[in-house]
Amino acid sequence: xxxxxxxxxxxxVVIAIILITVVAIVAVNLFKGKKKPAFxxxxxxxxxxxxxxxxxxxxxxxxVLHDYVVTNGEIETQKSIEVFPSIGGKxxxxxxxxxxxxxxxxxxxxxxxxxxxxxxxxxxxTAPIDGSIITSPVKTGQKVxxxxxxxxxxxxxxxxxxxxxPESYIxxxxxxxxxxxxxxxxxxxxxYASVVRISPVVDPASRTKEIILNFDKKYEKVNAGMFxxxxxxxxxxxxxxxxKQDAFVNNNDEYYLFVVKPDSKVEKRKVLRGKNxxxxxxxxxxxxxGEVVVVEGMLTLYEGAEVKDISGNVAPATPKKSENPxxxxxxxxxx
Numbered sequence: 001x002x003x004x005x006x007x008x009x010x011x012x013v014v015i016a017i018i019l020i021t022v023v024a025i026v027a028v029n030l031f032k033g034k035k036k037p038a039f040x041x042x043x044x045x046x047x048x049x050x051x052x053x054x055x056x057x058x059x060x061x062x063x064v065l066h067d068y069v070v071t072n073g074e075i076e077t078q079k080s081i082e083v084f085p086s087i088g089g090k091x092x093x094x095x096x097x098x099x100x101x102x103x104x105x106x107x108x109x110x111x112x113x114x115x116x117x118x119x120x121x122x123x124x125x126t127a128p129i130d131g132s133i134i135t136s137p138v139k140t141g142q143k144v145x146x147x148x149x150x151x152x153x154x155x156x157x158x159x160x161x162x163x164x165x166p167e168s169y170i171x172x173x174x175x176x177x178x179x180x181x182x183x184x185x186x187x188x189x190x191x192y193a194s195v196v197r198i199s200p201v202v203d204p205a206s207r208t209k210e211i212i213l214n215f216d217k218k219y220e221k222v223n224a225g226m227f228x229x230x231x232x233x234x235x236x237x238x239x240x241x242x243x244k245q246d247a248f249v250n251n252n253d254e255y256y257l258f259v260v261k262p263d264s265k266v267e268k269r270k271v272l273r274g275k276n277x278x279x280x281x282x283x284x285x286x287x288x289x290g291e292v293v294v295v296e297g298m299l300t301l302y303e304g305a306e307v308k309d310i311s312g313n314v315a316p317a318t319p320k321k322s323e324n325p326x327x328x329x330x331x332x333x334x335x
Contacts, residue, residue, distance in 0.1 A: 052306045055297035057260055057313045060241035060287050065277040067235040073163030073228040077134060077154030087123045088145040089113035091138055098136050102127040109150055125150050132156045134224050156224050161193055163230045164208035172234040173198050179213055180231040192216045237275040240282040247295040257287055258294040258301050260314045268303045
């Protein structure tokens with residue numbers, strides 16, 4: 001009986017120790033849970049009141065947005081002429097090839113007008129002007145008539161671009177209009193040209209109007225017959241600051257920008273947007289030239305938030321001096 005009592009007593013002690021340990025652990029956890037948060041919260045949004053957000057900015061300046069239309073074009077000679085034979089027959093000899101230089105009077109080809117049972121002297125086809133062979137559509141042995149084009153001669157020293165502009169843009173066309181021309185052969189290069197002729201009619205099939213542009217200077221890399229991409233500048237929008245579209249915050253179809261004040265705090269401004277070209281919008285209302293606008297890092301900002309401008313457009317705010325006398329280096333000596 002005594003051994004049974006000792007066993008029960010030992011079990012009771014063990015249970016008591018376990019209960020005390022559990023109670024202690026729970027008490028410690030409750031104590032930890034009552035600690036104050038490291039940062040005070042505001043507005044129920046978990047916002048760190050004392051945080052400083054790093055942002056990139058730009059200084060708003062009145063600028064010009066150049067609107068444009070892109071179309072395809074072809075490089076051609078400014079002056080060219082098609083060459084026809086004076087008699088029909090078979091081409092028995094071609095004296096030139098594509099790119100060959102010729103002078104007026106040079107023989108380009110010989111035509112044999114002979115037929116079975118009748119023989120005639122070969123008839124020469126001559127160049128009417130100086131230039132270079134820019135097309136050579138016929139081959140030796142080919143039958144031609146007086147309406148067949150033997151070749152085309154052009155002045156390859158003076159080139160132009162022929163392009164077609166969609167009907168919706170023809171109201172913006174005018175002589176002297178500037179363009180940038182790019183070529184597949186030289187994708188990194190830009191060649192400059194100006195409009196010298198606008199067709200008086202619209203092509204009813206393609207609903208386009210043809211324009212001709214002359215290069216602003218001679219470019220050695222540009223050759224007749226090349227395919228071109230033409231970027232024709234149509235309208236200029238000016239008189240307002242232009243800010244990239246990613247900087248705008250959209251709230252219920254209303255747009256806002258964050259403007260950095262001299263104290264490095266931001267003001268959320270409602271703005272009115274204007275024309276958009278290549279991802280930049282005019283700001284018609286809400287921002288004045290010279291003001292500093294946040295263009296990166298605005299997603300976590302709010303009215304009055306403090307920022308660090310890593311673009312260097314706003315100097316860091318100078319910390320206020322402490323008004324606590326205990327922070328003073330001065331000391332009072334007692335007698």
